[in-house]
Structures are given as C-alpha cells and as structure tokens.
Amino acid sequence: MLEVSNIETGYGDVQVLYGVSLSVKPGEVLCLLGRNGAGKTTLLKSIMGLLPLKSGSISFNGKALHTEPAHLIAKHGIAYVPQGRRLFSELTVAQNIEIGLMVQGRGHQTRERVLELFPRLRERMKQRAETLSGGEQQMLAMARALSTEPRVLLLDEPTEGLQPSMVALIDEVTLKMKNEGVAIVLVEHQLDTVLTIADRVAFIENGRNPETVTTSDLALTPNKVMQYLGVS
Amino acid sequence: MIEQIRTSLFHLLLIAALAGLYFILPEYHSGVLARVMVLAVYAMGYNLLFGYTGLLSLGHALFFAAGMYGLGMAMQHLDLSSSLGILAGLITALIVSAVIGFLALRTSGVAFMIVTLMFAQAGYLTILWAGEYTRGDEGFVIQQSQRVLSGIDLSDAGNRYFAALVLFAICLFIIGWIVCSGFGKTLVAIRENEERARMLGYNVQRHKWLAVIASGVISGAAGAAYALLFGYVGATFATVQYSIFPLLYVLLGGAGTTIGPLIGTVFMFYLIDFSSELTNAYLLVAGVALILLTLFAPQGLAGELRKRVMPWLP
Numbered sequence: 001m002l003e004v005s006n007i008e009t010g011y012g013d014v015q016v017l018y019g020v021s022l023s024v025k026p027g028e029v030l031c032l033l034g035r036n037g038a039g040k041t042t043l044l045k046s047i048m049g050l051l052p053l054k055s056g057s058i059s060f061n062g063k064a065l066h067t068e069p070a071h072l073i074a075k076h077g078i079a080y081v082p083q084g085r086r087l088f089s090e091l092t093v094a095q096n097i098e099i100g101l102m103v104q105g106r107g108h109q110t111r112e113r114v115l116e117l118f119p120r121l122r123e124r125m126k127q128r129a130e131t132l133s134g135g136e137q138q139m140l141a142m143a144r145a146l147s148t149e150p151r152v153l154l155l156d157e158p159t160e161g162l163q164p165s166m167v168a169l170i171d172e173v174t175l176k177m178k179n180e181g182v183a184i185v186l187v188e189h190q191l192d193t194v195l196t197i198a199d200r201v202a203f204i205e206n207g208r209n210p211e212t213v214t215t216s217d218l219a220l221t222p223n224k225v226m227q228y229l230g231v232s
Numbered sequence: 233m234i235e236q237i238r239t240s241l242f243h244l245l246l247i248a249a250l251a252g253l254y255f256i257l258p259e260y261h262s263g264v265l266a267r268v269m270v271l272a273v274y275a276m277g278y279n280l281l282f283g284y285t286g287l288l289s290l291g292h293a294l295f296f297a298a299g300m301y302g303l304g305m306a307m308q309h310l311d312l313s314s315s316l317g318i319l320a321g322l323i324t325a326l327i328v329s330a331v332i333g334f335l336a337l338r339t340s341g342v343a344f345m346i347v348t349l350m351f352a353q354a355g356y357l358t359i360l361w362a363g364e365y366t367r368g369d370e371g372f373v374i375q376q377s378q379r380v381l382s383g384i385d386l387s388d389a390g391n392r393y394f395a396a397l398v399l400f401a402i403c404l405f406i407i408g409w410i411v412c413s414g415f416g417k418t419l420v421a422i423r424e425n426e427e428r429a430r431m432l433g434y435n436v437q438r439h440k441w442l443a444v445i446a447s448g449v450i451s452g453a454a455g456a457a458y459a460l461l462f463g464y465v466g467a468t469f470a471t472v473q474y475s476i477f478p479l480l481y482v483l484l485g486g487a488g489t490t491i492g493p494l495i496g497t498v499f500m501f502y503l504i505d506f507s508s509e510l511t512n513a514y515l516l517v518a519g520v521a522l523i524l525l526t527l528f529a530p531q532g533l534a535g536e537l538r539k540r541v542m543p544w545l546p
Contacts, residue, residue, distance in 0.1 A: 048431055074433030082431075088424035091417075099421045102414045103433040148432065 001025050002047070002078070002152050002183055007056030007066075009046045016042045019056065020209045022202045026151070029174065029184045031194045031215075034204035035229060040187045041083060043204065044154045047185075048080050049073045060152065074103070079150035081141050083157045083187075089130035093121055096129050096140055100147030114143045117173050135166035142173060152183045159190060171197055195219060203228045236412045239490070239546040243408050246491065247401045254393050262393055264505070268497050269396040270458050271481070273403045275493030277450030278478035280407060283487035284416060285443040286423030290345045290475050291332070291352030292451050297359065297470035298328040299452025304465030305365065307378055314381040318456050325452020326445065328355075333444030337437060349475070356470040371466025379463055392461050399457050400494075403450055407490050410446065411546055419443055420488070451478070484525055486532030490546045495533045 003023045010016040016039045024030040032040040045051050047058055049070035058066040065073050074080075088096050101111055115122045118139040124132060129140060138158060145153065155174065159167040167190070175197055178184055188194050194201060195215055202212040205228055218224060250269070254262050274296055281287045302324025303317040312320060336347045359366045366372075379386040386392055410416045421429045422436055430436045459465045468474070477500075478493075485496025500518075507517035529536040538545040 050427070050431075069435075071430050071433055071435045074431060080431050082428075086425055086428045088421050088428070090424055091420060095417060095420075099417060099429070100432060102417070144432070 001061060002185070003059050004043070004047065005057050005059075007043075007046060007058065008054040009042065009051045009056075010054070011042075011051070015054070015207070017046065017207045020204070020207070021056075022209060022212060024152070024183045024185055026183050027178055027181045028200070029178050029186055029198045030212075031198035031201045032185065032187045032204050033189075033194065033201050033225075033228065038204040039207040040204050041156055042207075044080060044082075044156055044185065044187065047073075047078065047154060074148065077149070077151035078154065079145035079148050079152070080154040081145045081156065081158060083160065087129040087137055087140055087144070090128060092126050092128055093132070093140055094125040096144050097121075097147050100144040104148045106147060106149055110147055110149055114146050117146065117176065118143050118169075135162050135169075138162060138166070138170060142170070146177070150182060152185070153177055154185045156187045157189065158186070159188070159193065167193070191225065235546075236409075238544060239408045239412055240405070242546065243401075243404050243490070246494075247397065247404070250397055250400070251394075254390070254397075259389065263389060264501060265498075266389075266393045266396040266461065268501050269400040269494070270454055270461060271477070271501075272494040272497040273400055273457070274451050274454035275478040275481035275485070275497055276403050276407055276490075277447045277452075277454060279482045279487060279489075279493050280410065280419075280450065281443055281447035282479065282482055283489070283492065284411065284423060285419045285440060285447075286426075287440065287443070288345050288479070289336075289348040289444075289447075290472070290479075291336075291348030291350070291355075292447075292478055293470050293472065293474035294332065294348075294352040294355040295325050295329050295448040295451040296455035296458075296474060297355060297467075298325040298448070299455030299457075300459045300465055300469055301359065301366065301455075302452065303456040304372065304374060304459045307374060308372060308465075309365065314379065314386070314460055317460065318381075318453075321452055321456030321459075322449060325449050325455070329445045329448020329452070330441075333441045333448065337440050337444065349472070352470070352472070352475055356467060356472075359467045359470055366465075366467070369467050371464060371468070374459060374463045374465065376463065379460055381460070386461055387463065395461060396457065399453065403453065404490065406450070408546060411490060415439070415442070423488075480522075482532070484522070484532055486534030486536070486538070489532070489534040489538060492532050492534035499533065 001023055005021050006019045007017055008019055020043060034040055046053060049068060053066050057064060060076055088099065097111060120136060121139055121143055124136060132140060158170050171193055174184060198215050200212055200214050201218050202209055278292050281289055299321040303321035306312045306320035307317040332351050336344055339347050360368045376387045384391050386395055418434055418439055422439055426436055481496035481500055482493055484499055486492030503518050503521055504514060508514035510517060531539060534545060
C-alpha cells in the first residue's frame with residue numbers, strides 16, 4: 001500500500017502542499033480532484049522524489065520512499081506518466097518501450113503484454129515517437145511506464161486533449177491495470193471518467209486535502225464537486 | 233542483435249575502405265588522412281558525450297592533453313616503452329576525466345560548459361607552470377628511436393597510417409558497441425529527457441559520469457596516439473582551440489552518429505587546406521562554408537544522410 005502522510009512541500013520558498021495525506025491499496029483507483037494549481041501534480045512529483053519534503057512521509061508497503069533518491073523510487077515499482085507525455089521524442093516507439101523494459105530487466109513477455117494493451121503501437125514500432133499523433137503518444141507514454149510492470153501507477157491527466165475513442169481506450173487500460181491489482185493514483189478532470197473508474201476521490205484544494213470520499217458517496221452528493229471545482 | 237551486426241558490418245566496410253585508400257591516395261593525402269583519423273578518434277570521444285548524452289563540454293582539450301602528456305612525460309622522464317607510455321596516457325586520461333566528471337556534473341547546461349572550460353584552462357596553465365618538466369609552451373619532441381611499438385617504426389609514413397587506422401578501428405568498434413548496448417540507449421534517453429529517464433528508474437548521474445569517463449579516455453587515447461605518431465607533445469593541444477575543434481567536427485559531421493566525427497574532421501581539414509590555397513583570408517571561406525552547412529544541413533552531414541536516405545545509420 002502506498003501511503004502519503006501529512007506531507008509539506010513546494011518549490012523553493014513557495015510552499016504548495018500543506019499536510020496532505022492519502023493512501024491507495026492494490027487494485028484501487030484513487031482520483032485526485034481539484035482546481036488547476038491546487039497541487040495535484042506537485043503531489044505526484046513528491047511521491048516520485050522530485051521535490052524534497054519539508055515534513056511528513058511517504059511509504060510503500062511500509063518502506064519509506066521519501067528518503068530515497070528519485071531513481072530508486074521507480075525501482076520499488078512506482079511508475080509515473082506525467083502530463084504532456086514527455087517521450088524520448090527522437091527514439092522510435094520500439095526504443096521507447098525498450099528503455100522502459102531495460103530498467104527493471106523485463107523481457108519479451110512484458111513487451112508482448114504491453115503491446116496487447118495497445119495494438120496500435122505494434123504498427124508504429126519503427127516510427128519516431130515525435131511523429132505519433134497525440135493519442136498514440138499517450139499510449140506510448142503509458143506503454144513505457146507499464147513496461148516496468150509497476151505496482152503503483154501515477155497518471156497525470158492521461159486523457160487530456162484526446163478524442164472520445166482514445167479516452168475510452170485509455171480508461172479501459174487503466175481499469176485493466178486496476179483489475180490486475182495495480183494501485184492507481186489518477187489526476188483527472190473528466191467527471192464521467194472519475195465516476196466510472198475511480199473507487200475513491202481525494203479532493204485537493206489550495207494544497208490541502210479537506211476530504212476523501214468514495215465514488216458512490218460522491219454520486220449522492222454532487223454539491224461537493226460544485227464546492228471544490230466550481231462546476232456542477 | 234540485427235542492429236549490432238549491421239552496425240559492425242558497416243564499420244568493417246568503412247575500415248576496409250580506409251585501408252584501401254592508402255594504396256590509392258598520393259603521399260600527401262595519406263599523410264593528412266593519418267592525422268585526420270587520430271583527430272577523428274578525439275571527435276568520436278567527444279561525440280559520445282555531446283552527441284549521445286547531450287552534454288556540451290568546452291574542456292575536452294584537457295582529456296586530449298591528459299593522454300598526450302601522460303604518454304609523453306612517461307616516455308620522456310621515466311624512459312618507458314611506447315606500449316607502457318600508451319597505458320600511462322590512458323590511465324592519466326581516466327583519472328582526470330573521472331575527477332573532472334565528478335566535479336563538473338554537479339552542474340548542467342551552460343554552467344557545465346563554463347566549468348569544463350575553466351578546468352581545461354586550469355589544466356593548460358598547469359602545463360605552463362610545470363614548465364621544468366613539460367617544457368611549457370615550447371613542448372618537447374619524442375625521439376624517433378623511441379617511437380617504436382612492438383618492433384614497428386611509427387615514424388614511417390605507411391606504418392603511421394596503419395597505426396592510426398588500427399586505433400580508429402578499435403575506437404569505432406567500441407563506440408558502435410556502446411551505442412547499440414543498453415548503456416548507450418540509456419545515454420540517448422538521458423539526452424532526450426533527463427528527468428523522464430530518472431523517473432523510469434535510471435541513475436542518471438552515474439550514467440553521465442560513466443559517459444564522461446568513456447569520452448575522456450577515448451579522447452585521451454587520441455592525444456596519446458597523436459604524440460606517439462607525430463612525435464611532438466606541446467601545450468597548444470591543451471588550449472581552448474583544441475576544445476572547440478572536436479565540437480566543430482562533430483557538429484559538421486553529425487552529432488549522435490558513429491561516422492559523423494570522421495566526416496566532420498575530413499571536411500574541416502580539407503576545407504581549410506583548400507581555402508588557404510585560394511586566399512589568405514581562408515577563414516572567411518571556411519566561415520561561409522560553415523554557415524551554409526548550418527543552414528542547409530543543421531544535423532551535420534551524416535545526420536542529414538540518416539534523415540534522408542539511410543535511417544539505419546548508427
């Protein structure tokens with residue numbers, strides 16, 4: 001289980017998170033919901049060790065992560081698909097996946113499994129990543145992350161700016177991962193998606209986590225969405 | 233695997249062509265080519281760091297000079313044989329690049345350029361300061377009688393050509409192997425997106441440090457070979473100019489390609505050779521040619537070749 005307890009962090013002197021706590025279990029999707037600038041991405045970055053904590057702790061299965069250097073956090077089985085994808089743009093699709101496979105020493109089997117999730121990539125293996133469409137790039141970013149066979153997956157707005165069919169595909173893969181027992185932290189603004197795939201929703205507001213509710217509770221109290229996002 | 237075989241075959245063909253050229257080319261040109269091959273090795277070392285890892289150093293002359301003085305001083309003052317001299321050159325380059333890499337990699341981007349430039353300047357000034365041993369600006373000659381490797385007289389033009397070719401071939405295969413290996417691919421990933429590579433779980437800092445060392449040792453090998461083959465060790469080779477040369481060769485030839493450094497070195501050498509025959513203002517001609525190349529072949533000659541006709545080029 002991934003546990004974030006009471007963390008405070010930010011960029012230099014600018015503090016962004018004030019005592020945020022949350023946890024996510026294997027096979028569970030936790031959605032972070034909040035306005036732009038609330039601190040959702042900062043939270044994911046601090047889990048990945050990109051930002052030093054001022055206080056609080058992050059642990060995975062009882063092992064402290066916040067004391068580890070960034071590159072070792074991924075080795076614990078935590079994968080991060082950042083917003084805006086960030087591929088190795090000059091490398092081919094095959095090479096991008098290979099870089100993901102190599103780091104944990106995964107082989108052919110993992111590669112096939114990942115390509116089964118995204119058959120479109122199989123047709124594009126020799127193409128440079130920068131020449132892919134937006135949707136394909138998102139698939140590749142996820143495929144690269146899944147090549148490490150993660151136990152925790154952090155997804156930052158994976159469906160942002162994609163056409164509906166692509167959104168459905170990404171959601172489908174997210175659900176598959178959940179069913180395979182991966183713990184997923186998802187930043188998502190599409191409420192339909194949140195209601196269909198998330199188990200719980202953690203609201204983030206001004207760097208704090210005022211409440212975390214189950215998705216079924218959220219469906220019964222739509223005014224919460226109004227309260228935290230300003231939309232109904 | 234196929235990639236590795238194709239790369240090796242391509243490199244073998246290139247080496248065979250270079251060997252054949254010796255018998256075709258007039259003496260002047262084969263002499264030039266011997267020098268070009270050694271400098272191309274220097275550029276290949278530079279390319280590993282700049283072209284593949286994305287780190288722009290302005291202080292590689294320090295590594296070239298480390299190899300050169302490592303060999304030169306060992307042969308001059310300790311009376312070591314050529315082969316032990318080469319070893320001394322390589323070890324010196326290894327130590328210097330490991331230390332400089334460790335320190336300079338605490339910075340990145342422009343700061344890395346400045347820090348490497350400063351270290352190289354410090355190295356150059358140290359050579360001048362220790363003039364009693366290094367003979368400062370004037371440098372020293374390695375006697376013809378000493379320039380013998382396994383019974384082969386390296387002052388002979390033919391032997392020198394093939395010795396340069398052997399060094400070039402070894403380094404080309406090492407680079408080809410590195411580029412196709414997981415390590416090489418990781419370096420490219422770091423060049424493309426350092427933070428992403430770290431997020432995937434790669435120890436970026438360690439990879440960059442190893443890249444500086446590999447790059448420094450190959451550059452040092454070129455420096456040692458230059459001293460041994462051409463018989464002269466001098467502080468000129470530690471100046472800023474010699475840090476800029478490999479950058480130019482690599483940019484012109486094609487950064488991030490295995491043959492780019494050779495193409496760039498040949499091109500630069502003959503460009504200056506040719507233009508200095510035309511006019512005293514030969515740098516003007518060279519400058520115009522460089523501007524044209526930057527405009528129309530921004531990825532360098534081999535880079536354009538890869539982009540347009542040979543996408544498999546390693």
